[in-house]
Structures are given as structure tokens and as C-alpha cells.
Amino acid sequence: MRVVGAGIAGTIGAMNTKPLIALLTDFGLSDAYVGTMKGVILSICPAAHLIDLTHTIPPQNVRQAAYVLLTTFRYFPASTVFLVVVDPGVGTSRQPIAVETDHGIYVAPDNGVLSYVLPHVAVRRSVVLQHPAYRLPDVSSTFHGRDIFSPAAAHLANGVPVAELGSILPDLQRLPDPVLAVKGGEVHGEVLHIDHFGNIVSSIGRLTWTGPGMLRLEPRFGSDRAVVLDLDVTACRVTIGAQTLDGVQATYGDVPPRALTALVGSSGQLEIGKNQGSAAQALGASAGDAVALIMNT
């Protein structure tokens, strides 16, 4: 099992007596869609503690939801129910599922939104949410978050075993892996995410500091997951579009205000940031743009 976060939660989570449900959707904040889901959950599991991850995933952007979930799940207790509703196929044949793992139970549409988390946990069972007793009496065609996913999460939080909710689904849908390829002294990746501050998060990671100025790359995505690459951060450069940045810094403050910098972000990914500014705005970057980390020869 690859440890994404700091791994504090495993033992401490057992202390959590109130069942915890973490919500991640693209429903936005201007309607009462999320509030309605919470009403449904609390009608079934009044003791639930509800935490919002985010509800402003760009509409139907399954990949961004998958990435955001990857960055946060490890910081929650292992007993957490993650309720993930980014669901462009609502009302079609895609299956609603629950996946029980050693770190979290995940309730979501089977559209790949769990792809980035699943390699980092041990899956115990996956089921289709088909048992009518664990849905609302009337199921709409357009709001399964309310009618199927929220009731399932609430019943799971109440302690109903995953196996009760429906039959086993052996194979889950997977998203294509993000670009991440290691060739000699070059690592080629792509922009995975632009955060609220305009930091450009790349697919190049997971990076950890192994000593002063020394980074280790253990690829998290792509076909080179067995590779381990050690880097001298003073002898490499990062390229994005026409921009080249020398070296990899520890934090934003290592460069002057308003300067661009490559650094290791809080999730272990290579990021391009701007000290006290927005790198994405400065560079006009967006998801999918090429990023490379190149050793100087």
C-alpha cells in the first residue's frame, strides 16, 4: 500500500464514535442540491458527522474529482464514508457502487472517479447499489445523489454491511492514467490540476525529500510505477510551455515575490507556483499541458 498522506488516521480513527461522511460533488453551492443530500442522510443517520471536501468540481469533470479525492482521503479516519457524486451519466446504464477498502468506504457512480485512489488502498469488496430498501422510495432519473447515493452512504454510516446493498461488481471502470513517463534523465508529465491560488499541479510525483537538495521520484501514475529516480534539485530544470525554471525549491518564499518557482506541492506532486501570485494566470496554463522535469547534462 502506497502511503499518500501522513498516515495519521489509521489508529486514531477508531476513536471516532460519530460516523463520518465526507462529501465530494460537482453540484456547486448555489442550489440546495448538497443541502438536500444532507437532509436525506440525517433523516436516515441522525448521528452522521458531515464534512464537505468540495462541491465546486467543474461540472462533470470526473478526472478532477478523482485527483482531489486522491489528495485528501488519507487524512480522514479509515472508517470514513466518502460520498462522491460527479456523475455525467446519471440516469443511464452506469452503475451506482459502494467500494469497501482498508481506508474508507466509497459511494460513487462507477465512472472511474475512484481510479486514482484505488491503487493506494486494499479493496475488500465492490457492490452495485441495487437493493431498494437502501434507496429512497421514489428514484428520479436526474438526481441519484439524493435518491441512491446519499441513502446508501447513510445506511453504511449506520453500520449496514456493504454486502447488504447489492451484488458484487468484480471490475470497476478506470480512467486513463495521466501522462507520466520516465526516459533517461527526463520525466514527462502533464498539468493535472490548477488550484485556487493558481498553482499548477503536475502529474510528476510522488516526490519526497531524501536529504538536502535531494529528491526521490516514485511515479504514482503511468506505466513506470516501478521506477525510482533520485534527483539533485540544483542540477535539473522544469519546463512548461515556453517557460524553463531552474531547480526545484522547497517553498514559495525561496524565490522573490511575484517570481515563478517549481516546487514539491503538499501532495508530493511537482508544482509550478508564483510567490504571492497565480502561476496559472502568468503562464496561461490549463489541465493537460505538457510539463517536464529534466536533469542537466
Place this chain on the structure above:
Amino acid sequence: MRVVGAGIAGTIGAMNTKPLIALLTDFGLSDAYVGTMKGVILSICPAAHLIDLTHTIPPQNVRQAAYVLLTTFRYFPASTVFLVVVDPGVGTSRQPIAVETDHGIYVAPDNGVLSYVLPHVAVRRSVVLQHPAYRLPDVSSTFHGRDIFSPAAAHLANGVPVAELGSILPDLQRLPDPVLAVKGGEVHGEVLHIDHFGNIVSSIGRLTWTGPGMLRLEPRFGSDRAVVLDLDVTACRVTIGAQTLDGVQATYGDVPPRALTALVGSSGQLEIGKNQGSAAQALGASAGDAVALIMNT
């Protein structure tokens, strides 16, 4: 009593031992106005469980708040206190009120914001929030959400009877009904709401599927509430502006990606959506635009 939602809450709500307060405001998320209200509530009722419906109602848009409340109230336990503060008349002679019903206690300004919910619940009593013991000691002229409404909601959540808070107010302010008229084979309505995804929600509802391809309309607004109209969805069309859409679909995925579609939304209203896109943007629609559902002859 007309059932708006799935009606799961009635019996289960009694299990909810923590008092539940659901908040709906136009205060936005960039100040600490909502957080301050929550501080006031938790200072009075530390056990309260606080749930946000939404705080991004367009400033002073009482009608949109009334509609959003209609879509969600039924999914909460019947014991919920709804704290609704969209209040363009703050500091004027409009009254602050509490309305006790068989499904929720509503704390709000008396400006019509409860108009769309009240026909669907049994009102037990309405009072003016005038008793100083249930307000903050200093009442400002501009933030009754903090000084009057939040303390009232907190005391009600603590079990203080509604009748304690002030004297009976027999007649409440009502908003004009949305346009909804049935004439022969034509149903004329208007755009009621644009949601986060750009779905155009009309006043034409409540629609329920009675069989394959068969819809029943029981008007929720306007003067034709006694009408029941049965429709063959393959023999009708929906018009909005210059656009005509054939038939009514079950869900977005019933049309190709990027195509417009008329469908029954999650609250039983006729909606115009776009598969994986924004119908409102595609059509330039906004609240108040005419929408019609017309039987083919």
C-alpha cells in the same frame, strides 16, 4: 397535503436527538455573516446540528429563496428548524416571524419567502419574534439574521415553544404565484430558476411518470391547481424562446452529448437541460422567460 419530496423523513426524524437547523440566506460566503450566525446559535444551543442549504441566493431575491426552500424542505426531518434570511426589508416595518408546521419550524422575515412551502404543509401557528428574551441584547438595524433570527432558531431548537417567542400573526405575506396556466392542450409557464449546471427549471409541474411515456401534471402554482392533465410524452413539444424541443425525456443521457432536451427535473418540474452542457447558456434563458408544453394535434 401535497408531498413534494419522497417523504422519508416523517417517522425517522423522531430518531434525531440532536436538534437540526437548516440555514438558507443570501449572505454569500466571502464575509463571516453566516459564521457569525452560527456562533450565535451555538452559544445558545451548543448541541445544534447546523446544515447549509445555500447562502448564495442572489442578493434580496426572495422568490428564488422561496423556490429553493420548496425543493428541499421535505427531505429533512419534520423536526428541523429552517432559518431563512433573505431580507431586503431589514430594519423596516416587515415583521420577523416563526411558523410552526407539521413539517418544520420556519424562522424568517415576513416577506413572502415561505410562500411556496406553506401550501404543502399544515400550519399550526405563526408568531412575531418580539420577545426580547429571545433576541440578542443589542439589536442592530442591518443584521437581524444575527440579532433576531438566529437566537430565535436556537431557542426553538432548545425546545422553547413557538408561542413563547411572540404574539400570533394571523396573515402572512405571500409572493405572487409563478405563471402557470392550462388551456386545452397547452400549458403555459415561465422560467423559475437556473441551476448550477445551467438547467432551466420551469414553473410547469408537478410532473410524475404514471407509466411508460405517460406523464401526469398536477399544477403546483397558479389558479389551476385542481387540474389534472395526462400527457403522452411522444406527442407533445416544449417551447422556450425560439426553440422547440420534441417530447419529454427521462434523463439527460437520452439525447446525444451537447444536445438540448426537455425532461422532468428532480423536483418534478419541467426542465430544459443540455446533455453535458449548460442549456441556459445555449439559450440565453433567464428567470421569467416564457416556457410552454404543447400537445401535438
Place this chain on the structure above:
Amino acid sequence: MRVVGAGIAGTIGAMNTKPLIALLTDFGLSDAYVGTMKGVILSICPAAHLIDLTHTIPPQNVRQAAYVLLTTFRYFPASTVFLVVVDPGVGTSRQPIAVETDHGIYVAPDNGVLSYVLPHVAVRRSVVLQHPAYRLPDVSSTFHGRDIFSPAAAHLANGVPVAELGSILPDLQRLPDPVLAVKGGEVHGEVLHIDHFGNIVSSIGRLTWTGPGMLRLEPRFGSDRAVVLDLDVTACRVTIGAQTLDGVQATYGDVPPRALTALVGSSGQLEIGKNQGSAAQALGASAGDAVALIMNT
């Protein structure tokens, strides 16, 4: 001790058995940064009740966070832990601190973000958050909100004494005071904050009504804090840019719809508002603009 709010919390707060943590950040709502902090907190202190003040402080705007905190802290129970992470200096030499007072424990970077609150509370002790037992095992250089501040807040909510977290820090960083100068019959201030409604909040305060048409000014900022000024609101004017407004009103509804008005805002500051509209948009005002309250001669 100057009382900012209504002071309800002191005695009632003791009833609050669940530890309360109020969060204020500039992390926005589009990533899971805030959700991750909450996961960390609940892994350490499962009983914590988490309340959001706001997370949409403009990135790195320490002064606005300081002002927002000032407007809200008094409305929370005195036992509340305030977790404030607006931290342009993350990863640099600025210290992470906890400040215990008679009204709240404040966990924040030592960058002045507590400047506006501290004069209104009695500080008991300030410490540097340096004890590794109260941080996550791995501390990143870019997300101390997750790795240092959240664990500290959670342990404090669990009852760990502030003194356990690190050594005493005698002097805290302070922001420069907002402009506020009283000269004869003129009070000169500046725009401190534009709120969600477009109300222009000035540094001129704290204003309280002492009788019909009579206001008292007790300066909250600047070097004139000992001054007490009594004003006849019908014999003064307010200037902002080229605009002059006669008198100070009690509420928005005291002027016709769409008219501009000067009034005493909900935090006791002089505000310029627009009845049912945005004053900031009408006047093109922004933080730092000059505002004056001038007695007619």
C-alpha cells in the same frame, strides 16, 4: 476589554460540551484543502464541532482576514478555538503560533492576522507551535494548515494546555493600524472592506446610538483611541471620493430603493450602502479609499 459584539457568549459557552473550532482561511472552496484540514482535525479530535467563518478571503490578504475575525469572534463561545490560516509566508521563518485569551484560543501564523482582535481580549499566553508531538509526522513546506495548524487546533480542542505546544513568544507581529484620525469636527478614515452585498465598510467606528439621532464614536483603530465624540446625525455628512451623503441613517430602508446611504453597519463601523443594490459597484470603491465623516458647521 472593549466589547465588540453583544457579549452573549461568556456564560453560555461553558454549556458547550463539544469543543468548537472556527475556521478562517484563504484556501477557497474549489480544492479539498479545507476538507483535508477537517479530516486531520477529526482524526485527532473526533468530537470537534467545526464551523466555517469564511474560506474566500482574497489570497494572502492578511488584513481582510484580520478584519473579518474582528467582526465575528465575540459571537462565539469564549472556549472556541479559532483556526486562522492566511499565510503568505508559509515555509519561511514566520512562526506558527497559538494565543490563549479570555475569549478564544487563536491558532495562526504570526503575521499580524490577529492584530485587530488582540486589543479586545486579554491575552494569557502566546506560544510557538514547535512541539513535534502536536504536528503531523511529515511537515510539508507549503501546507502548514494541514501539517501544523490543524493538528495544534485539534489537540487544543482535546484539552491539551497551550503551554504544552511550544515555548513562549513574547511579542507578536502587528499590522499597521487602519487610517482613523479625529481632527476637530472631522473624522478621516479609509475603506476597510467591501462585503458580499457591495456595502462599503469604513474604518470609522465603533459607533453606537446613544439616543434618537445621536451617535457616539469611540475610535477602534489609530492613535485616537482615547477620543469619545458625540454626533448629531442630522448635522453631518459623509464623503467618499466625489460623493457626499447627508446624515447617517439607521438602515437601508430609510432611503428610497437604489439610493445610496451612510449608516452604522452591523459591526459598529460607518458603512456606505445602497438600498437593494451594491454601493461599491455604484461608486467604484475599493479597500484603502478615503472616507470622511464631517460635522456641518
